[in-house]
Amino acid sequence: MCGSTRFPKDQPWWCVGLRLFCSAVAPQDLSSNIALKLVTERPFANPEVAARHLLQLASVIEPVQDGxxxxxxxNYPFLxxxxxxxxxxxxxxTCAVEKGELHESGTYVRLQTPAEDLLRQ
Structure with missing residues (x-):
């Protein structure tokens, strides 16, 4: 019988199968220094970068009333x-409001700094 496996009597059959599967899949040496980068860094993960882009977007849009x-x-172009x-x-x-560069009031925002300064950055 080629490949026959005897099951120990003190363990259920699924435990032996799981142990064989885990030993085949999992590496034996877990102390290896393999560094994997699974995800890339998001472009707006830094709130200051996101705030700068939001300010630039707000500066090129024509204000509705009173600036x-x-x-x-x-929101749409950012998302x-x-x-x-x-x-x-x-x-x-939140970052732009805390810096004082933007004022948020419900469904409207108002630039606190001139748009020309924002476009130069």
Whole structure:
């Protein structure tokens, strides 16, 4: 009988099969220094970078009234063409508001710094 395996009587059959599978799949030496990079870094993971992009987007959009820009006008380009996430958008907005460069009021945002200064950065 080629490849026949005898099962120990004190262990169930599935335990032996699992042990054989794990020994074939898992490496025996877990102390090896193999470094794998599984994901790439997100472009807007840094809130300051996200805030700078949000400010640049807001500066090129024509204000509706009293210098206010609708938030969806900067939300859409940030999320879809630039491939940002909602969390990155929120972190960028919070960072820009804390720095005093942007004022958020409900569905509108207002630039606190002149647009010419933002485009030079």
């Amino acid at each position: 206010r820009v609708r938030i969806e006008k900067i 879809y063409p630039l491939k940002g996430t909602g969390a990155e958008f929120g972190a960028g907005m």
